[in-house]
Amino acid sequence: MSNTYPQNLQLHIDGEWIDAGDRDVHQVINPATGEAISDLPKATKSDLDRALDAAARAFPVWRDTPVAERAAILHKAADLMRERAPEIGRLMTAEQGKPVGQATGEVTASAAHFDIMAEEAKRCYGRVLVRPTGMNSFVKYQPVGPVAAFSPWNFPVFTPIRKLAPALAAGCSIILKPAEETPASPIEMMRCLVDAGLPAGVAQIVFGDPGEVSSHLIASDVIRKVSFTGSVPVGKHLMKLAAEGMKRTTMELGGHAPVLVFDDCDLEQTLDLTAMQKFRNAGQVCVSPTRFYVQSGIYDRFVEAFSERAAKVAVGDGFSEGVDMGPLANPRRPDAIGSMVEDAKSQGADVKLGGERGDGGGFFFSPTVLANVPLQADIMNNEPFGPVAVMRSFDTLDEAIEQANRLPLGLAAYAFTQNLRTANIVGDAIEAGMVAINNLTVSPGDAPFGGVKESGHGSEDGPDGLKAYMVTKAIHQT
Structure with missing residues (x-):
């Protein structure tokens, strides 16, 4: 061939x-x-x-x-x-x-x-x-x-x-x-x-x-x-x-995967895993980690460190050496994601990184991090299916679970904590077909893959x- x-x-x-x-x-x-x-x-x-x-x-x-x-x-x-x-x-x-x-x-x-x-x-x-x-x-x-x-x-x-x-x-x-x-x-x-x-x-x-x-x-x-x-x-x-x-x-x-980041997590490992995985396939992944709920004690540190890592993602033609992220799949996607980002900005979200489509004839969109995103923003309620991470802080475990389960979607969910009791509660309480704790692996070929609710x-x-x-x-x- x-x-x-x-x-x-x-x-x-x-x-x-x-x-x-x-x-x-x-x-x-x-x-x-x-x-x-x-x-x-x-x-x-x-x-x-x-x-x-x-x-x-x-x-x-x-x-x-x-x-x-x-x-x-x-x-x-x-x-x-x-x-x-x-x-x-x-x-x-x-x-x-x-x-x-x-x-x-x-x-x-x-x-x-x-x-x-x-x-x-x-x-x-x-x-x-x-x-x-x-x-x-x-x-x-x-x-x-x-x-x-x-x-x-x-x-x-x-x-x-x-x-x-x-x-x-x-x-x-x-x-x-x-x-x-x-x-x-x-x-x-x-x-x-x-x-x-x-x-x-x-x-x-x-x-x-x-x-x-x-x-x-x-x-x-x-x-x-x-x-x-x-x-x-x-x-x-x-x-x-x-x-x-x-x-x-x-x-x-579809999904709109929540990521619960507790203040007792291994912060560096969590950042390394999530910042890399978020931009895999330009975020065009049904189980992509997208809604980041970060406990208030580490929220500012997490947002800044995540943005620093995301800024190092090399974007370009998939055939070029050293490229980490290619274009979106069709001309509809950059426009759709751009509209969601603009909506979030108009409602008070902070653009920590990116937020713009790329130059040239391809369908590129820059790795994007939005912080303090209001719940009513479109991107908090509908899956962007692109290279955008949206972030909010939370205080308590109950609040985190409530936010994770807020949407009618339930495909994949993620949590990072070193507390075994928290891990057990999260695994049971989150309404999703697949939950990964302290990792992002939800699709090994020998395990069931599928969602609940819509x-x-x-x-x-x-x-x-x-x-x-x-x-x-x-x-x-x-």
Whole structure:
């Protein structure tokens, strides 16, 4: 595979790679330059119908394929992804913007999900219930059926593989629609599966107008499960579509992660961890630490030291040496974040660092730190999804928990304290699907990943993520 961004981006349906031909195309943009780099074919309705037919035909064959054979294909695909990680990473940087080292690391980390799910499928045990002599009752897990999966642009490989890996491991066929902004890297991930021996029709990759593709796929009787990662409004819309056919759903929706920093924390370690992680992927991370609530005794010190560290974040083209943070993914994002920052300033927030979009043709926004942000500011209530840290002080534990739980969102939350009692209370009391204490790790591949409240439902990753693609059946035999 060439390091040059491909000019023949393709769909993959029923084992065939399909060029644009006379189809409509979406123009792929390099976010570091604002320049078009390729055209992506949009699937027609007949393409989508073909994908649905292929998924329907392939499902019973793949379902009945022994789990060891399915696992072997996933392991082989993981190996191919690791071999091709540098090339796939360069494609990701060109289309999404993150530094090439981080992009390559995303591909390598993503490959592990194929390995994890391959082995989890072997351990998806049922159970035998206690019954009188001559009667048996079994509980077993079976694949739910063909899946429609939709993933966003911020992690072009890591997010879709969280859907591909468990669906395929469970024995489901799948139609994947990644983001049109970032098509080449998930296409190459799919190529790894194909080259590993995945049978035709088991997995398809399509692109197109998101509303048209999702409504067409979800309306089909073929689809039995919908998995979506993205915004709360779109997630609610897809749930309504899925409800018409009583289709199962997994929804990984938005967050606005609180960070509770107590005055007994290891301050230097906390600063090093949070200042680095906040600006990873330019803050375009659903679990990005964003709402910093810092205990009043260390608040001023924390804000100043955090700002000093953030000022050292090198911003630029992801292919340039020494760059820590690339551009935002599309031209909408700098304007949206700029508006939120201006709103916060107008309501009395102090801009400690940044607050401005970058120069040139790319979609850059400077690392930004806002202090003393009023609760009514838009950015305190809606996820900025960008390189902005917002900070407020608190006095008591109860106040901190109240602020952490204030919003209708509950994906990830973080806390830093050396007090075991505080840690235990925070872990129990915070309304979030994932809580990290004295670290920022919320997405290891063997643990459930998902939110509560309007941040969605269901889990990805680990055994919980595998069973999200399976149905539970009880069999009673005499």
